[in-house]
Amino acid sequence: MEKETVKTYDDVLESIAVFNKSLEKSKRFRDQVRFFQSWYYVPELDAVGPSKFVRYKGMTGFDYIRTYSALDGRVAEPVLAKWFVRLEDNSPEAVWVRQRVDQLLGHYGKTVGNMAKFSAPRGWSIEKHVETTPPANVQDLNQVDAADLVQDGIWHEFLTLSPEDQRDLADRINKYIR
Numbered sequence: 001m002e003k004e005t006v007k008t009y010d011d012v013l014e015s016i017a018v019f020n021k022s023l024e025k026s027k028r029f030r031d032q033v034r035f036f037q038s039w040y041y042v043p044e045l046d047a048v049g050p051s052k053f054v055r056y057k058g059m060t061g062f063d064y065i066r067t068y069s070a071l072d073g074r075v076a077e078p079v080l081a082k083w084f085v086r087l088e089d090n091s092p093e094a095v096w097v098r099q100r101v102d103q104l105l106g107h108y109g110k111t112v113g114n115m116a117k118f119s120a121p122r123g124w125s126i127e128k129h130v131e132t133t134p135p136a137n138v139q140d141l142n143q144v145d146a147a148d149l150v151q152d153g154i155w156h157e158f159l160t161l162s163p164e165d166q167r168d169l170a171d172r173i174n175k176y177i178r
Contacts, residue, residue: 003056003063005079009121011057012083016042016049022061023108029061033110038077040084041097041120048101051119055079084119092126094118106154 006012022029036050053059087094097118105111 015054019049026061030108038117087118
């Protein structure tokens with residue numbers, strides 16, 4: 001099954017939104033995360049998605065699970081290069097985008113691979129982004145600890161719970177610790 005490639009930047013935005021929703025819905029899809037090498041950031045959504053998924057128009061998590069072995073991630077790069085540029089390793093922008101990926105994956109107990117590459121829209125920079133959005137906590141890549149990112153993700157999710165659910169969860173954790 002050959003999927004149509006994205007034709008517009010709006011198609012890319014839609015693909016990244018669908019990717020993030022698919023992660024929420026499917027454990028089997030989340031298990032594929034470790035294989036993604038190239039990640040793309042879109043400031044309009046403050047979200048990330050992998051090239052092998054984002055490249056295809058109308059891709060869903062189910063489609064990806066069915067066809068991932070037939071999809072070639074290398075052909076995604078030229079398609080997405082119309083709108084994106086690869087970020088220099090360890091640049092503030094790359095570190096910031098990596099943190100976005102780690103934060104997303106941390107919600108599911110996953111981490112990004114060491115060989116991952118990160119891209120953002122042409123002309124985007126952390127300085128421009130910070131001027132238009134709340135400040136981000138940018139850390140040096142060597143200081144980022146996967147366990148800390150997972151804990152941050154868990155804490156963020158905990159804060160979204162109702163006070164009653166927070167108490168119930170705290171009680172369950174206390175019982176487990178004892």
